[in-house]
Amino acid sequence: MRMKYIVPLLVMGWVLAAVWSLAADSFANLSLYREEEIVTTQYPGEKQTTTVTRSWIKGVKMRTDTGDGVEISLIRPDQDKVYNINLQRKMYAESPLSVYRKAAKLSLAMLGNDPTYQWTGRQKKIGSWNCREVVVADETAPNGERMKTVWWVSQDVGMDKQLLRHIMSLTMGMELDESTLKAFEKLTNIPGYPVQTETSFTRGGFTLKTVQTLKKIERRTIEDKIFELPEGLTKLNVPVPEGM
Structure with a gap:
């Protein structure tokens, strides 16, 4: 059973602005639905997997279904809990919200400490959105490991940054340390919404590339249930990792 947080890759597509200035109750009546496609390719061999995620956000609650809906993640700030569910095995695990948020913040380390970003001048249309390419991070470690993150951003999506700050507050929380603040400040300066995120990690002769693409985002009525x-469901007892 894959009781894991649906965090690192999903977070990258939503990190757009600082969350420290937004009160969560500003969006108490928010009802938002989104779909994303995540394609992961391993090189050499070009082994590829494709996953579709569907998310529902209502007020401070958030649900994400992965693939065919067998695996579900529920974020419940009102209960200070995150639930990871596997419907096929009829099992679930729960953890404190603080643990989930700490893991989400750690994922930002992949962006590096460089406060700059680079427009490439390349443009393309993704779905119905006109997008521009921007290199968010391109870091090479002393041991030769390389991580590169590219966004294709659009100002046609129609979602303002206040809304995105609210979404990020659900994932990251409102308390940000200095390094996390720097990452948010960097990303806040990038105009537009990340319709597509390309992340590649290279170590030796191995490369893992992930392309995360927005397919749909819309306001709609969502039931609380x-x-x-x-x-x-049977509860699976999972110990909290040391230091989390």
Whole structure:
């Protein structure tokens, strides 16, 4: 059973602005739905996997279904809990929200400490959105490991940054340390919404590339019951990692 946080790759596509200035109750009536496609390719061999994620956000609650909906992540700040559910095995694990948020913040380290970003001049249309390419991070470690993150951003999506700050507050929380603040400040300066995020990690002769693409985002009516634990599940006791 894959009881894991749906965090590092999903977070990268939503990190757009600082969250320290937004009160969560500003979006108490928010109801938002989004779909994303995540394609992961390993080189050499070009082994590829494709996953579709669907997310529902209502007020401070958030649900993300992965693939065919068998695996579900529920973020419940009102309960200070995150639930990871596997419907096929009828099991779930829960953890404190602080642990989830700490893991999400750690994922920002991949962006590096360089406060700059670079427009490449390249443009393309993704879905119905006109996008521009920007290199967010391109870091090479002393041991030769390289991590590169590219965004294709658009100002046609129609979602303002106040909304995105609210979404990020659900994932990251409102308390940010200095390094996390720097990452947010950097990303806040990039105009537009990341319709597509390309992340590649290279170590030796091995490269892992992930392309995360927005397929749909819209406001819609969402019922409260989809944020509740389904009945008939067995709780899986998972110890909290040391230091989390």
